[in-house]
Amino acid sequence: MKLTMRLGERSYDIILKRGALHNLGLLANLNRRVLIVTDSGVPAEYAEIVRAQCREGHIETVPQGEGSKCLKVYEKLLCRMLELGFDRGDLVVAVGGGVVGDLAGFVAATYMRGVDFINCPTTTLSQIDSSIGGKVAVDLGAAKNIVGAFWQPRLVVVDPDTLSTLPRRHFINGLAEAVKMSLTSDAELFEMFEKLDVDAEIETIIYRSLLIKKQVVEKDETEKGMRAILNLGHTLGHGIEAVKGITGRRTNGLYHGECVALGLLPMIEDRQLAKRVRAVYRKLGLPARVAYNKEKVWAYMLHDKKFRDGRITVVKVPGLGCWRLDKLDADGLNAILMGK
Ligand SMILES: NC(=O)c1ccc[n+]([C@@H]2O[C@H](COP(=O)([O-])OP(=O)(O)OC[C@H]3O[C@@H](n4cnc5c(N)ncnc54)[C@H](O)[C@@H]3O)[C@@H](O)[C@H]2O)c1
Ligand SMILES: [Zn+2]
Structure with missing residues (x-):
């Protein structure tokens, strides 16, 4: 199934299909540097599936939990991109739940004033809700989502097979x-x-x-x-x-x-x-x-x-x-x- 978010030049497709993660390379241009952000609670194989389809994929695994939606982790990811020579034509892919999506999306929104972002949500919450709509953010202590942006993804790939491992x-x-x-x-x-x-x-x-x-x-x-x-x-x-x-x-x-x-x-x-x-x-x-x-x-x-x-x-x-x-x-x- 496919839905299209119609937002003028920021329009994008939302693909909902079992096994779709394996077809990411057919759906998007992965022939560039790709930062794949995931967390320690997401089975590592999902990010590996994405990396296997990239010309140059770099997996960054942040600690699981809301605590990773913070300026420290955000900064670490930006530094990593700079170190790896990412430029404005490169890509950030989120593989995880709402925490990873919000964090990686905010990284994509702000690195060099914005690079392409693809969201591959792996929790029901992110597949149902948080992966579409373009709200990306990190927290400031207890103040949730206080530092953020509207940054629409280029593509959202919802693979319900990933839910089989979700507690x-x-x-x-x-x-x-x-x-x-x-x-x-x-x-x-x-x-x-x-x-x-x-x-x-x-x-x-x-x-x-x-x-x-x-x-x-x-x-x-x-x-x-x-x-x-x-x-x-x-x-x-x-x-x-x-x-x-x-x-x-x-x-x-x-x-x-x-x-x-x-x-x-x-x-x-x-x-x-x-x-x-x-x-x-x-x-x-x-x-x-x-x-x-x-x-x-x-x-x-x-x-x-x-x-x-x-x-x-x-x-x-x-x-x-x-x-x-x-x-x-x-x-x-x-x-x-x-x-x-
Ligand atoms: N941007 C938005 O519009 C929006 C909307 C709603 C919520 N949110 C944000 O989403 C976050 C919550 O998202 P969430 O509920 O997905 O939590 P989450 O991202 O913390 O994921 C929940 C847990 O499940 C693990 N996990 C993820 N996928 C898995 C899988 N397939 N198999 C096994 N384990 C898996 C993660 O490691 C984590 O420990 C909050 O930070 C909230 O603010 C954002
Ligand atoms: Zn909510």
Whole structure:
């Protein structure tokens, strides 16, 4: 299956096909210097498959985990490119999840004011969501994605075969972003989560999610309006992530998708639908209820970079397949958090 992201001269294809990683050389020009960025948790064979197709491929393996989305690792990759003589005609390829994609994408966006970037996502989260759309970034300490750019890839190659090695909890974690998109934009996809087996339907789930995201990004590439719907659950989700998420110190915390799953529940305005969403979470193994320190989460949310003039725009879901934007001040946000 192929989708095309239509963004004028920044347009690109998204290839979704089992085994597609083996055909990268047929889909893109690898006859140049290629920096292949992966992390220590991604099976090494995936980056090797890419290197085998390059004229001059260099694999850089960063430590797994969000901690690698930092200026130190970013700088190390840039230095490596300079050392290897990379010029503006060369290429960066990401082989990994959202961490590798965001990091390698930001390297590509900034090395010599920008070089070509290809994303080969290997987690459900990155195959469903983060590999398309052009948002690339690193973190500054606890401030997520605070240093970044919009830099569209030249090509995205989604090979669902790579998911066979992904730990179950990561597999399910990524589906939370698909549930999120289905709520605002694809009632049928939501019903698939209710009725069907997600393992058997994974390609359809990826395809439909990519289609939603593609359509949203095409309408609003740099998030001036409608792209905000992709943030459903994220204002509260990021707050929960700050307090309960996995970090270098807190290794038993929640993953990003799990936090988003929790963060979107209070945004659903239809009680019946909220019940159905909880049932889907239970079926998939996503958390439907987790106790967290609401004061701490609230305090974190007040520092959200999306606050403007004391108010923040959140996405609400009045019913399945519908959405509306709501501007809240600090008290309004607190009321939602407290379930009032
Ligand atoms: N750019 C965007 O639009 C966007 C959107 C959503 C999330 N994100 C970012 O994505 C990141 C989270 O991404 P993620 O959930 O993919 O996490 P991740 O990249 O950390 O991957 C999860 C874990 O799985 C391992 N892994 C990856 N592929 C594997 C495979 N095929 N087999 C076995 N193990 C594998 C990794 O080593 C890692 O330990 C966050 O930093 C978040 O901010 C970005
Ligand atoms: Zn997300």
